[in-house]
Amino acid sequence: MxxxxxxxxxxxxxxxxxxxxxxxxxxxxxxxxxxxxxxxxxxxxxxxxxxxxxxxxxxxxxxxxxxxxxxxxxxxxxxxxxxxxxxxxxxxxRHRSWARRLGRRALVTLLTTRAGRKVAFGPLRLVAGRRALGRLASRLPGRWLALAAAVAQTANGGPLPTAVDPPGRARGTAALLTGCVAESVFPATNLATARLLAHAGVRVLVPPRQGCCGALALHLGAAARARALARKAARELAATGADWVVSNAAGCGAALRDYDHLLPEDAHAVSVARRARDALELLAELGLPPPGRQLAARVAVHDPCHLAHGQGVRAAPRALLAAIPGVRLVELEEADTCCGSAGTYNLTEPAMADRLLARKIERIAASGADVVAAANPGCLLQIRAGVIARRLHVAVEHPIDLLATAHGVS
Ligand code: SF4
Ligand code: SF4
The missing domain is CATH 1.10.1060.10 (Alpha-helical ferredoxin)
Incomplete structure (x- = not known):
């Protein structure tokens, strides 16, 4: 057939x-x-x-x-x-109107090319961290401005070093996927990931020409573009010969683990899929020295879909955060229900994304948390935008950033 x-x-x-x-x-x-x-x-x-x-x-x-x-x-x-x-x-x-197809292709180009990201994220400096603007933008039809206002003001950063060495003898080597959105919007989290891994005794390599992993293109139905991006990323990451290929973005990590299905004939892709690990998962497995600093906060963990459902990682962020003196984990109802971010979903389907965000924010407010920890850039921006719109006094942070502060490596 x-x-x-x-x-x-x-x-x-x-x-x-x-x-x-x-x-x-x-x-x-x-x-x-x-x-x-x-x-x-x-x-x-x-x-x-x-x-x-x-x-x-x-x-x-x-x-x-x-x-x-x-x-x-x-x-x-x-x-x-x-x-x-x-x-x-x-x-x-293939069955959409040409206008919609064109719009979606433009979004793929904007997010998955370096030049496109410069255009998309370049003006961030003007709006990043402006909560009043974020509140205003949350009432407008488009979502880009509200999400941009949810970016931290400290989001500007230069390229990462190509290698970060541990203080003593290395226990292994990790190649770090820096991601397309993460590289542009969360450079400090990438640096913190490399430093935490080094703190755990891992030598970290950062291939400078890795580009985008292809996950966003795949989500938008651009399969050929996704395969081309994945092929390039796999080649660069595999060339490091690292023991692990590490990502701190749940969507990218799930995509890496699936490279063997996306490109079954490509030896680099198959090797990357075998070595792919989420950063928190690897840190929990290797263990970190006891954190030197206290963090007095009630922390609720939001499980990004592509971490919990896509990679089966749930315990690692909780175990690592619970080890920080002063942290009290509080329960978040529907912790593993989508916040509406879902790759580019909050841009292409804003009405349903808003409904799911409202549902998530209700549960965050009910949890009594001071901090929500979410291990995915898209979730961080989406939930932050919701918290800003609702005027909640809740910080929304990547667990990596909380850990880096507690371990004094941020
Ligand atoms: S209905 Fe849902 S749960 Fe049942 S077999 Fe189909 S996919 Fe699985
Ligand atoms: S939205 Fe529903 S059908 Fe789609 S992946 Fe999530 S649970 Fe499955």
């Missing part, structure tokens, strides 16, 4: 039990079967079999999927939902 975009066997693993429905953020919000994992699998199967045309309404239900993979965690039958929706996106892309 001809395959249009995904193998039937993968689609047929779904037994329609519906156990994933309660985990799906869009189903929780809308309560409609076609906006649930089971409903979307049904749509994808009909598209694949040619019994359904990709009408704007069908495309709409698939576009509303966050790609958060919470349904994968909930599914007892092991349905690989993430790879199904990933395969469907480029197919759907």
């Amino acid at each position: 001809t395959v249009r975009f995904v193998e039937h066997e993968k689609l047929n693993t779904c037994v329609h039990c519906g156990l994933c429905l309660a985990a799906c953020p869009t189903y929780l919000e809308l309560g409609t079967e076609t906006d649930s994992p089971r409903g979307r699998i049904h749509l994808m199967r009909a598209l694949e079999e040619g019994t359904l045309r990709p009408t704007p309404e069908v495309v709409r239900h698939l576009d509303l999927c966050l790609g958060c993979r919470a349904c994968e965690t909930a599914c007892p039958s092991g349905v690989p939902y993430g790879s199904l929706i990933e395969a469907a996106r480029p197919f759907v892309e």
Whole structure:
């Protein structure tokens, strides 16, 4: 049988039990079967079999999927939902109006090229950290300004050193993926990641020409562009010969782990997938010396989808943060439910992203936390924008930055 975009066997693993429905953020919000994992699998199967045309309404239900993979965690039958929706996106892309296609391609170029990022993030200095502007922007239709105002004022940074050495004999070597958005918006977190790894005894290498990992392009259905970016990043990262390939951005880390599926014929990509680790996961595994500084705060941990559902990392950030003197972890209801950021989702689907953000902010307010820790750049900006709009006195930080402060390496 001809395959249009995904193998039937993968689609047929779904037994329609519906156990994933309660985990799906869009189903929780809308309560409609076609906006649930089971409903979307049904749509994808009909598209694949040619019994359904990709009408704007069908495309709409698939576009509303966050790609958060919470349904994968909930599914007892092991349905690989993430790879199904990933395969469907480029197919759907071909059936959009030319104007929408053009807009989405422009977004891919803007975010995944160095020149594009200069244009997109260059004016950040003017708006970064301006909370009043952020509050105003949260009432406007576009989301770019509100997210830009959520960037820390200290976000400007030069390139990282190409190597960071541990104080004594190295326990191993890590190649650090600096990421496209993270490199532009969170350079201090990248530097803190390298220093913390060195503090744990790891030699850190930072290949300067690695570029973007391809995750954002894949999310926007630009599969060829994603593969080209992944091929280049894999070549640069694998050339270091490092024991681990480390990322501090959940979305990028999940993409690295999946390189062997994206580029099965590419030896570099397969090797990177085998060595890919989240920075917090590796730090928890290797262990850090006792933190020298206290951090008196009630900390709630938000689990980014691509860390919890995409990589199965949940315990590491909690264990590392709990070891900081003065930190009290508080429970956050629906900690692993998407905040609405989801790659570029808050830019392309702002209405649903806002609903999910409001849901997240309600739960943060109820937790009584002073600090929310979120290990993904997109979640940090999205939740910060929500906190600013709601005038909550809650700091939103990457766990790496909290750890770097506690360990005196920031
Ligand atoms: S990936 Fe997330 S939004 Fe999409 S169907 Fe699964 S749970 Fe729902
Ligand atoms: S995806 Fe899994 S949990 Fe959801 S309906 Fe299909 S088999 Fe059941």
